[in-house]
Amino acid sequence: MVRKSASGRIGIADVAIKAGVSHATVSRVMNGNYTVDPEIAARVRAAAAELKYQPNPVGRSLALGKTDTIGIVVPDLANPTFQAILRGLSRAAAQDGYRVLIADSFEVSSEEAILAGEARRRCDGLVLCAPRMSDVELEEIAPSLHPLVLINRSTSAPDVPSLVVDYGQGVQDIAGHLVELGHTRLAFLAGPPRSASNEMRLKGLESFKAAHPEVDVTMLEGGSDFDTGHEAVDAVLASGASGILAFNDLVAMGLMSGLHERGLDVPGDISVTGFDDIPFAKYTTPALTTAAVPITELGEEAWHQLRTLIRKEGNETPGSRYQPRLEVRASTGPAKAPRSTVHG
Amino acid sequence: MVRKSASGRIGIADVAIKAGVSHATVSRVMNGNYTVDPEIAARVRAAAAELKYQPNPVGRSLALGKTDTIGIVVPDLANPTFQAILRGLSRAAAQDGYRVLIADSFEVSSEEAILAGEARRRCDGLVLCAPRMSDVELEEIAPSLHPLVLINRSTSAPDVPSLVVDYGQGVQDIAGHLVELGHTRLAFLAGPPRSASNEMRLKGLESFKAAHPEVDVTMLEGGSDFDTGHEAVDAVLASGASGILAFNDLVAMGLMSGLHERGLDVPGDISVTGFDDIPFAKYTTPALTTAAVPITELGEEAWHQLRTLIRKEGNETPGSRYQPRLEVRASTGPAKAPRSTVHG
DNA sequence: ATCAGCTGAGAAAGCGTTTTCTTGGATCGC
DNA sequence: GCGATCCAAGAAAACGCTTTCTCAGCTGAT
Numbered sequence: 001m002v003r004k005s006a007s008g009r010i011g012i013a014d015v016a017i018k019a020g021v022s023h024a025t026v027s028r029v030m031n032g033n034y035t036v037d038p039e040i041a042a043r044v045r046a047a048a049a050e051l052k053y054q055p056n057p058v059g060r061s062l063a064l065g066k067t068d069t070i071g072i073v074v075p076d077l078a079n080p081t082f083q084a085i086l087r088g089l090s091r092a093a094a095q096d097g098y099r100v101l102i103a104d105s106f107e108v109s110s111e112e113a114i115l116a117g118e119a120r121r122r123c124d125g126l127v128l129c130a131p132r133m134s135d136v137e138l139e140e141i142a143p144s145l146h147p148l149v150l151i152n153r154s155t156s157a158p159d160v161p162s163l164v165v166d167y168g169q170g171v172q173d174i175a176g177h178l179v180e181l182g183h184t185r186l187a188f189l190a191g192p193p194r195s196a197s198n199e200m201r202l203k204g205l206e207s208f209k210a211a212h213p214e215v216d217v218t219m220l221e222g223g224s225d226f227d228t229g230h231e232a233v234d235a236v237l238a239s240g241a242s243g244i245l246a247f248n249d250l251v252a253m254g255l256m257s258g259l260h261e262r263g264l265d266v267p268g269d270i271s272v273t274g275f276d277d278i279p280f281a282k283y284t285t286p287a288l289t290t291a292a293v294p295i296t297e298l299g300e301e302a303w304h305q306l307r308t309l310i311r312k313e314g315n316e317t318p319g320s321r322y323q324p325r326l327e328v329r330a331s332t333g334p335a336k337a338p339r340s341t342v343h344g
Numbered sequence: 345m346v347r348k349s350a351s352g353r354i355g356i357a358d359v360a361i362k363a364g365v366s367h368a369t370v371s372r373v374m375n376g377n378y379t380v381d382p383e384i385a386a387r388v389r390a391a392a393a394e395l396k397y398q399p400n401p402v403g404r405s406l407a408l409g410k411t412d413t414i415g416i417v418v419p420d421l422a423n424p425t426f427q428a429i430l431r432g433l434s435r436a437a438a439q440d441g442y443r444v445l446i447a448d449s450f451e452v453s454s455e456e457a458i459l460a461g462e463a464r465r466r467c468d469g470l471v472l473c474a475p476r477m478s479d480v481e482l483e484e485i486a487p488s489l490h491p492l493v494l495i496n497r498s499t500s501a502p503d504v505p506s507l508v509v510d511y512g513q514g515v516q517d518i519a520g521h522l523v524e525l526g527h528t529r530l531a532f533l534a535g536p537p538r539s540a541s542n543e544m545r546l547k548g549l550e551s552f553k554a555a556h557p558e559v560d561v562t563m564l565e566g567g568s569d570f571d572t573g574h575e576a577v578d579a580v581l582a583s584g585a586s587g588i589l590a591f592n593d594l595v596a597m598g599l600m601s602g603l604h605e606r607g608l609d610v611p612g613d614i615s616v617t618g619f620d621d622i623p624f625a626k627y628t629t630p631a632l633t634t635a636a637v638p639i640t641e642l643g644e645e646a647w648h649q650l651r652t653l654i655r656k657e658g659n660e661t662p663g664s665r666y667q668p669r670l671e672v673r674a675s676t677g678p679a680k681a682p683r684s685t686v687h688g
Numbered sequence: 689a690t691c692a693g694c695t696g697a698g699a700a701a702g703c704g705t706t707t708t709c710t711t712g713g714a715t716c717g718c
Numbered sequence: 719g720c721g722a723t724c725c726a727a728g729a730a731a732a733c734g735c736t737t738t739c740t741c742a743g744c745t746g747a748t
Binding site for chain 3: 365366367368369372379380381384403405406407408409
Binding site: 052054056057058059061062067069077078083086087090091094099100101102103104106117118119121122144226230253254256257260279280282283284285287 | 401405411413434435438446450465597604623624627
């Protein structure tokens with residue numbers, strides 16, 4: 001007859017009674033403490049097996065002061081970029097026996113601090129992924145979130161490594177590629193206003209404009225998903241640009257789809273570029289020219305940084321900077337000869 | 345001077361001391377128990393605010409016997425279908441104040457039971473998403489996982505609602521659509537061997553073949569991602585089929601990309617269909633004909649079912665069956681006149 | 689004026705572990 | 719052979735919270 005503790009679940013006490021030993025001994029056996037008589041250990045193990053005893057992680061967490069869980073806060077779980085980061089993080093953490101708790105802020109920046117705080121308290125560490133909150137707010141809460149790893153943001157708080165992708169350089173590479181193809185009128189389909197990565201792209205474009213005064217760059221408002229790109233067709237055409245830098249691959253795909261519906265040829269009439277190199281980018285027609293970011297790897301690295309923080313391995317935590325790699329595919333091509341130019 | 349408890353973090357005891365009351369009173373105030381003198385309550389709240397006290401969820405969980413967290417086990421976090429389910433689940437659960445812990449089994453079915461058990465013990469309930477484990481194993485562990493909701497699998501265990509998509513019907517609808525377009529030679533690019541949804545598709549195709557003996561259906565081995573489709577081009581062409589049912593949208597996209605590289609026109613030369621209607625399906629060129637499954641909604645419903653289980657609202661938990669909706673787009677078209685047929 | 693009845697707040701007992709502290713018994717050295 | 723040393727295992731404290739139990743002090747009725 002299986003004896004149950006009051007709660008109905010089998011606890012350490014049940015095993016102790018069944019094996020005729022104390023709670024402490026059961027705990028020792030379960031944790032591989034070898035200062036226990038082999039014969040008794042065997043008896044405990046047998047009792048545990050018979051009762052199908054599984055230690056309660058909550059009690060364990062309370063006693064040990066750790067949960068073996070980390071949290072991640074993302075602005076939008078629908079975004080493939082964040083999905084990829086989550087995947088990399090989850091896989092890497094799992095290898096070290098940690099689980100991941102997710103919190104989706106749905107792009108409402110005012111929720112982020114609360115979500116982050118709640119998640120942090122439940123976990124041993126936190127990854128804040130591309131938070132939309134203001135710099136001052138980030139500075140304010142960062143210390144209370146330690147151990148903390150930032151993605152695509154940074155803070156002056158000590159011991160908060162930040163992994164940032166150099167979107168500014170990436171966007172310049174793309175623009176350079178388009179100019180080499182003869183495009184002189186470019187347009188940038190911007191991302192979400194509060195996105196720091198968008199800010200970095202804009203800064204990159206400023207540098208680019210400074211270095212290439214002959215090139216005309218139009219800024220268009222946008223977002224981060226398909227529909228943004230799809231709906232931007234009119235604005236893009238109105239801009240008169242022949243080379244379009246979309247905020248990311250999703251926007252680029254939406255745009256290409258819209259252009260296709262209008263009967264326009266990519267890259268014959270217009271060249272389109274994305275950003276991120278999500279898995280889909282390779283399989284669009286035409287295949288998308290983009291700047292590849294090793295996103296999954298970034299998630300893994302986030303775990304590694306967080307791990308050293310959690311383990312308090314005093315090594316300085318440097319953070320890292322990732323350089324996007326230009327991935328030229330079929331969605332970009334030579335600019336048409338401008339209408340104003342007379343051939344021959 | 346902020347007094348700290350031994351652990352370094354501020355606990356209920358610190359607030360109690362600062363406010364000059366007992367632990368119990370602080371707890372009462374923090375939980376909105378109104379049997380406490382307003383003046384004292386105010387003092388406690390002030391102390392809590394000043395110390396920035398935040399209750400420790402682990403202690404709370406242990407005392408209350410609940411974690412306000414649910415777990416989900418998926419076979420592959422890289423699969424957009426599971427991402428969408430996760431998203432729906434996470435959003436719906438968040439609205440009720442629950443968080444989601446994720447566990448990715450990376451398609452290794454032997455890990456699932458362990459992952460599920462661990463996740464379940466940390467959480468108040470579990471969603472098992474398209475588990476790859478065998479039926480007998482599922483039957484075996486299901487009772488120990490309660491409260492449990494199954495997606496795309498079912499079990500005889502009581503009180504385990506299962507949400508299943510009628511892939512069998514969906515695949516028949518697609519096949520019917522292709523036949524209406526005049527295709528008489530079809531091929532099915534199958535999914536992962538252990539996938540129950542693949543099994544359901546196969547069953548559906550059997551029914552279809554029985555009802556349409558004149559149609560030839562070739563079965564091809566496959567998988568669930570882009571590359572599967574991309575690599576299947578040769579096999580598809582060798583089959584001689586003019587209408588291809590891909591396991592899902594990803595496979596279809598990979599296949600279309602491969603066909604495009606071979607210079608073949610979709611749907612001019614070959615019609616291709618997907619399954620799921622992931623967001624990308626609308627934006628492929630040509631836009632993908634597929635069977636739409638309300639996946640995110642399914643994730644939400646999973647939460648609702650789990651919620652009634654957790655709350656022990658005795659209502660029977662029926663589970664639901666979802667009918668895919670045929671979404672005809674541009675990747676399917678009339679079959680070419682068969683070579684063997686003489687016109688006129 | 690006295691006592692039952694009530695109320696508000698402190699004391700303490702859980703929740704399920706781990707870990708320190710303690711103790712009885714065995715071991716070892718002289 | 720006896721005290722110092724050590725070891726294995728039990729008792730108990732700790733982790734941080736909630737909640738029951740308890741009791742002092744008060745209200746109000748007789």
